[in-house]
Each structure stands twice: as structure tokens, then as C-alpha cells.
Amino acid sequence: MSDAHAHSIAFVRETELPPAPPPTAETGAVKWVRENLFSSIFNTIMTILGLLIVLYLLSGLIPWIVNGTWEGASIRDCRETLQGSGGGCFAVLAERWPQLLFGFQYPDYLRWRPSLAFALLFLAVPPVLFFKLPRWMLVITALYPFVAYWLIWGGTAITPIFALIGVIAGYFAFTRVERQGFVLGLLAGVIVAAIMWWIGGYIAAEEPGWLRIEAVPSREMGGFMLNMILGIVCVSLSIPIGIVLALGRQSRLPVVKGFCVVFIEFVRGVPLITLLFVANVVLAYFLPPGTNFDLIVRVIIMITMFSSAYIAEVIRGGLAALPKGQYEAGDSLGLDYAQSMRLIVLPQALKISIPGIVNVAVGLFKDTTLVSVISMFDLVGMIRGPILSSTAWTGVYWELWAAACVLFFVVCYGISQYSQWLERQLRTDHR
Amino acid sequence: MAALDTNPPGMIVSDEVAIDINNMNKWYGSFHVLRDIDLTVQRGERIVICGPSGSGKSTLIRCINALEEHQQGSIVVDGTPLSSDLKDIDKIRSEVGMCFQHFNLFPHLTIMENCTLAPIWVRKIPKKEAEETAMHFLEKVKIPEQADKYPGQLSGGQQQRVAIARSLCMRPRIMLFDEPTSALDPEMIKEVLDTMIQLAEEGMTMLCVTHEMGFARQVANRVIFMDAGQIVEQNAPEPFFTNPQNERTKLFLSQILGH
Ligand SMILES: Nc1ncnc2c1ncn2[C@@H]1O[C@H](COP(=O)(O)OP(=O)(O)OP(=O)(O)O)[C@@H](O)[C@H]1O
Ligand SMILES: [Mg+2]
Numbered sequence: 001m002s003d004a005h006a007h008s009i010a011f012v013r014e015t016e017l018p019p020a021p022p023p024t025a026e027t028g029a030v031k032w033v034r035e036n037l038f039s040s041i042f043n044t045i046m047t048i049l050g051l052l053i054v055l056y057l058l059s060g061l062i063p064w065i066v067n068g069t070w071e072g073a074s075i076r077d078c079r080e081t082l083q084g085s086g087g088g089c090f091a092v093l094a095e096r097w098p099q100l101l102f103g104f105q106y107p108d109y110l111r112w113r114p115s116l117a118f119a120l121l122f123l124a125v126p127p128v129l130f131f132k133l134p135r136w137m138l139v140i141t142a143l144y145p146f147v148a149y150w151l152i153w154g155g156t157a158i159t160p161i162f163a164l165i166g167v168i169a170g171y172f173a174f175t176r177v178e179r180q181g182f183v184l185g186l187l188a189g190v191i192v193a194a195i196m197w198w199i200g201g202y203i204a205a206e207e208p209g210w211l212r213i214e215a216v217p218s219r220e221m222g223g224f225m226l227n228m229i230l231g232i233v234c235v236s237l238s239i240p241i242g243i244v245l246a247l248g249r250q251s252r253l254p255v256v257k258g259f260c261v262v263f264i265e266f267v268r269g270v271p272l273i274t275l276l277f278v279a280n281v282v283l284a285y286f287l288p289p290g291t292n293f294d295l296i297v298r299v300i301i302m303i304t305m306f307s308s309a310y311i312a313e314v315i316r317g318g319l320a321a322l323p324k325g326q327y328e329a330g331d332s333l334g335l336d337y338a339q340s341m342r343l344i345v346l347p348q349a350l351k352i353s354i355p356g357i358v359n360v361a362v363g364l365f366k367d368t369t370l371v372s373v374i375s376m377f378d379l380v381g382m383i384r385g386p387i388l389s390s391t392a393w394t395g396v397y398w399e400l401w402a403a404a405c406v407l408f409f410v411v412c413y414g415i416s417q418y419s420q421w422l423e424r425q426l427r428t429d430h431r
Numbered sequence: 432m433a434a435l436d437t438n439p440p441g442m443i444v445s446d447e448v449a450i451d452i453n454n455m456n457k458w459y460g461s462f463h464v465l466r467d468i469d470l471t472v473q474r475g476e477r478i479v480i481c482g483p484s485g486s487g488k489s490t491l492i493r494c495i496n497a498l499e500e501h502q503q504g505s506i507v508v509d510g511t512p513l514s515s516d517l518k519d520i521d522k523i524r525s526e527v528g529m530c531f532q533h534f535n536l537f538p539h540l541t542i543m544e545n546c547t548l549a550p551i552w553v554r555k556i557p558k559k560e561a562e563e564t565a566m567h568f569l570e571k572v573k574i575p576e577q578a579d580k581y582p583g584q585l586s587g588g589q590q591q592r593v594a595i596a597r598s599l600c601m602r603p604r605i606m607l608f609d610e611p612t613s614a615l616d617p618e619m620i621k622e623v624l625d626t627m628i629q630l631a632e633e634g635m636t637m638l639c640v641t642h643e644m645g646f647a648r649q650v651a652n653r654v655i656f657m658d659a660g661q662i663v664e665q666n667a668p669e670p671f672f673t674n675p676q677n678e679r680t681k682l683f684l685s686q687i688l689g690h
Contacts, residue, residue: 328498329535333549333601334525336517343548347539426539 063087064398070094074392092396093403096387100403103222103377104386110154110214114225117148121232124148129418152229153218155204157211162200166193182338218296222377224407229296230378231365231411234303238364239357241304242311243350247341249316260312267309273370275302280374299371307364314356318349351426358419362412379404447474448507449605449636450495455504457494464490465501466660474604477637479647479668482657483683488640491657492607495638496527509604525553528598532610534590536582542569542593543578546600554601561600568596572626588619592626599630606630608639642687648672656680 037047067087071094072078078089093100102111124144127137146160170193178185221229248260267275279298322345330340350357372381383400387393393400450472457465464487472478480488493499495506497513497520506513508523537545546565550556556564569575572592574585582590591611598606608627612620624646631637631650641647647654648668655665656677664671664680672688675681 323533323535325531325533325535326537329531329537331498332496332524332527332529333597334521334553335549336521339552343552344537348537351539 068399075394075396078396088399088402089396090399092387092393092399096393099223099382099387100379100400100407101223102225103220103382105220105222105377106216106225107214107220110216113151113154113213117151118225118228120144120147120151129422150213152221152225153216154213155215156208157213158200158204158207162196162203166196166200169193169196178338182336218294221296223382224379226296226371226376226378227365227368227408228411230300230303230368230371233300234307234364234368235361237300237304238308238311238360241308242315242357243346245308245312246315246319249312250319263305264309264312267305268313272303272306272367273373275306276370276374278302295376299374299376303364303368306367307360310360310363311357314353314360315349317356318351318353319345321352322348354419354423354426358415362415365412365415366408379407448472449474449476449509450638451505451507452495453505453507455494455501455506457490457499457501457503464660465494468504468662470655470662472605472636472638474636475634476652477631477635477650478639478653478655479651480638480640480655480657481642481644481647481683481687482663486657487660488657489609492529492609492638492640495605495607496524496529498529521553525549525601526603527605527607528601528603529607530591530594530598530609530611532614534582534587534594534614536590536594536597538582541579541581542574542585545582545593546597549597550600565596565600568599569593571599571629572596573622586619587615588622591615591619591623595623595626595630605636605638608637608641610640610642612641612643644672644688656683658683 038044063086065088067082067085068090069078069081069087070090072081072089072091073095075089075092078091082089098108098111102114106114121144124141127133127135127141143164146164149163150157150160170189173192174185174189176185177188245260245264248256249264251257251260276299279302280295326344326348327340330344335343369378369380371378372384375381377385383404387400388396448471450470452468452470455465455468456463468491480491482488490499494501494513495508500515501513509526511519511523513519513523536542537548540548543562543565546569547558547561550561550564551558554561566575566578569578572595574589574592574596577585577589577593582593585593595611611627612623615623620643624643627637627639627646628650637650639646639651651668653665654668654671656663656671656675656679658679664675664677671680672684675684
């Protein structure tokens, strides 16, 4: 080299170099393994240690799953079939899966109804989650809660139909009055809806047989179904309520602001489980005697309160992260408060808040298992109660809890994957 | 709904009053930012406001569309007095366009959506018509081909021109500019100033906080110098630059023109 430089720095290529393949040891998997797993002594030790741990776990897990038995009516049957081979006693899942999913009281000939409601969920949720789908599909989403309620609880169709009519009428009242002011519109909407619901309640009481399917009372709900009901209802309610609380906390009206601050700080300072006990026992004292205020509704109110306070704080962070210029640009274009919130501030603040909201949603979904403490038989309640304490299946811990883990994991992992996808989709500010 | 251009082109200063500020005072806490401001702007007039940093220029023009509240005196915009009545404020804001130093485009919306948002929601114009208008103004600021991009994909100069187009889509009768070029690189300043000059030539009433003295000489009818919250001197551009009266004006001009 230095030689070449010595006489001249000018250079003209005379022969073309043909492209050569990379050295074999340095391509693909081998290269990756060397660079990532064995790049240093420490790294090599960690890799080997990790491998050993994985091997150890698999050596226990695989025989447990592969040798496991799915047949038998009790743990004794399992022991006989397995003969100490170390396999799992999955017979309990085969025999008790309806109880794990629906609870032990839900009539077995009606299980198709919640199952159908669950299947319809896959029609109702995508229009909300995937905004590229045609907008008319939101109609399915809007109708879903009423259909699902009717399918799961049964009874006369008058109740959900009037609930729906109330919402529609309230919405129309709102759009009519909205021009006079957002709050006035909201008030009008709520009043009209309440009137329709009251009429609906009256008619349902008079005419209980109209379009009736067999009713199932709330106390018969259970299993994973109960977790799903609580999780879905509470998440969908607590996001809008959380938004309102977060906006209220920023309000210039001292009363509104004060209420929101006190509510959020109080709820965040109290463990969920105490709120559930309050829902279970204490609320009954405050209600007029004779009113039958559904336990599930009480629990939904408490969990929703709880998670909406957390979501409000997450969204407040998103609101605070927005530059002041965004508010000013909206104002200077003449948008009113509701418009600039809905069109400019919230879309951006919510986008920032997605990871936090998903975090709360996943946590909330798992916290629905706390209702087992107030003797509701959700998935955990079912396992701890009726199944493990039955003579046939006492002591089958691993299989049951593993099944519960799998069910929750599938849902929670799905939610978190969705949120990552959503974040990628919304990444519009290319900076 | 609205005809394409609210102001007939070439309209020169008339005796119709666009903005009338009388004895206006404003405090931030106990700090007296604006002191006894008296300012009357005729329709079609182009006013440049300059002054040292912190003298209250931004605060003054932000008071005109009620982004800041004033505590004493009166501001009448297009015959509507600014009061605490939200209806009046929204009416004034929809008639007064504003461009900011940092553009303040909505990053989650495309350029087209940025431009049509307010016409659709505030003016209740059908979407199609709003899009046609937006295209008209995007062509005017010479970036129609960027309509479907997001603000983050545009250069600073392009973003500021979009911001101008966005304001124009509301067909304002008055435009306020708060240092529209001071966040831009030199080569982008020109494209924004060209747009503003074009706007001035069409007779738009403009109030412009800027330190671009070339622009002031070329388009302004009047230059206002502010210091410490007061209007210290105002005059037509030629006498203002060549023959300033007040000591502070002289000092300021020597500082910004001196190098
Ligand atoms: N929100 C606020 N609270 C308190 N003081 C403020 C606030 N906004 C501005 N000020 C003060 O008011 C004075 C005038 O501010 P203003 O932004 O109007 O100045 P300016 O002339 O636009 O300056 P610049 O050329 O730096 O933009 C400054 O001293 C500033 O510190
Ligand atoms: Mg300023």
C-alpha cells in the first residue's frame, strides 16, 4: 500500500472484480449465534446457563403434558391411569370445562347463549379496534351490548330494546340541543334517555312475556364468562369516564375540578378489594329496603370507578404532553371547547396514552378475579371453591391453575399485541 | 356557501375600521405587560409591529383574538366588541386568522384535513366544498401536491405556508402573524414572505409581528414600535426607518439594521 502511494496516488481500475459470496462461517444463523450468544466468556456462560434452565423446565413440562391423561371421573382415576408416570391429570379439565367457563349454576342447556354472545364479540369488536373497516360496521358494535345482554341474562326483549331506544333518543336529543351548548345537550340527552328507560321498565313489568327467552339471574353467572363480562364492560365504561375525569381535572370551574380531583385521589388511595367489599355489603345498607340491586351491577360500578380513576391519570399525562400551541391553534380557528377536545386534543392525547391505557386494561381484566373474594364464582372462584373442594378433584392444583393462566394469558397477550399494532398504525408524525 | 374571496382583490385602505383598541391594559399577575394601548386599524391596512424581546408584541396580537384576556379598555374587532361572552369570542376568532411562530399544525391530520377541519366544523361547510376551497388555497401557497401528507413530512417553510392556507380557508377578514418566519432557515423565509406579500397585495388586513424589515418596507402601511408594553412610535415605513424620532426606536433600529 505505502509502496503504491509512494510513486502515485492516481489509480485506474483495469480489471472488474466479480462479486464473491461472503465467507460461509459469517452468514445467517452461525453468524447470529456467534455474535449474540457467544461473543464473550460472560455471554457464553449466560447462554449455557440459560439453556440449562430451559432444558430443566422442559424436561419437567413436556412429560407432564405428553403423558397426561384426559380421561377419568376423579383424581383416583387419574392416579390409576398414570401409574406415577409424572403426567398431568387433565381429566379435570375435560370433565369440568363447562364449569370453568360458565360457572356451576348456569343452566347447561342454555350455554349456547353466552357462547353465541362470545362469538358475536368477534363481529362487534373489530370495527372499534380496526378503524380501516367500513364505518357502518359500528352499527354492529352499537347493537352488540343489547343483544349480548339479552342472550346472557335472557328475559323479555323489551328491556334491551327500550334500553337501546333510550340511548338513540338520548343521542338525538343531544344533537338537537348541542348547539345551545355542550353541557345542556348532554343534560337533555340524559333526561330523554332516562324517560325512555323508565317507560321501558314499566312496560317490561306489565308485559314480561313478550319475546321472552328463559331468564338467568345474575347469581348464576360464573366462570371465565364472568371475568369476560366484568372485563369487557368495565374497560369499555372506564375509558370514556376516565376521559371525562381527566378533562374535568383540567377544568376552570372549581366545582368540577374539585369533584374530579377528590374522586380520583380517593379511588386511587383505596385498594380495589375494599371497594368490592363495599359493593358486596355496605352498598346494601344505603339502598332503600326491598330494592334488588344486582350484585354484578354493583361490582361493575366499583371496578369501573377504580379503573376510570387510573385511566384518568394516564390520560392526564397525555393531555399534559400536548404543546400549548395545539390548544391555541384550535382556539384561533374558532373551534369551541367540545370541538377542539374531540378533534384536536383527545386524538393526540389518547394516542400518547395508549400504552398506559392498555396497561390499566390488562391489569383490570386480571383484577376481575378479585371478585372471588366476595364469593362470586368467577374462574378463580370456581377453581378454589366448587372444583377443588369437590371430593373427586381435591388436590388437582397444577392442571387447574395452569388452565386459568392459559385463559388469562391468551386474552392479555392479545390485548398487548393489539396495542403495539395500534401504536405502529398511529405513528403519523414522522420525526 | 361563501364566495371564493371575501375581500375584492386590490382593495386599498378604506375608512372602515377593522380593529379598534382603546386604552387597553393587561397584567400578568402584578406585571403590567400592556399599557394604555390605543390602536385603530383600517380595513385593508398592513401593520408591522416590532420591538425588543419581551416588549409585549405577541401579547398584543393575542389579545385581539382573545387568546389572552385583557383587563381594562376595549377591543372591537369587525364591529364586535370582545367581551367575556363565548359567542362573541368564537365569532371573532372565526373572522380573524392567526399564524404562529411554531406553525401549530395538527400533526395527527393530513394537510388537507388540517385545512378543512375548521370550515367543516365551525362554518358547517359540506366536506366536498371545504376540500375544494382548501385546494384553492394550497395552490395559492404553492403546495397543492402535499395535500395528503402529514405535517411532520414537510419542511418548516412548507408547514408555515400550510398554516397560512389553513387560516385562509376560514376566509378571515383579518390576519394576525406572530413572528411567522423566526423559526425558519433563511432560504425558507423567502417563500413564506412571498406568500404574505401576495396576501397583502390582495388587500388583506394584516397585523404582523416580525423583524423582517425588508418585508416591512415593501408591504406595510404603518410600522409600530413597542417597548416595555407601550406603543413608543408609529409611522409609515419610509419615515420610520429613515427618520426615527424616539431614542429607544433609534437604538432598536441601529441594533437590528446595524449588522
Ligand atoms: N403567560 C405569561 N405569564 C406571565 N408572564 C408572561 C406570560 N407570557 C408572557 N409573559 C411576559 O410578558 C412579557 C411580554 O411577552 P410577549 O410574549 O408579548 O413578548 P414579545 O414582545 O412577543 O417578545 P418576543 O419577541 O420574545 O416574542 C414578557 O416579559 C414575558 O415574560
Ligand atoms: Mg413573541
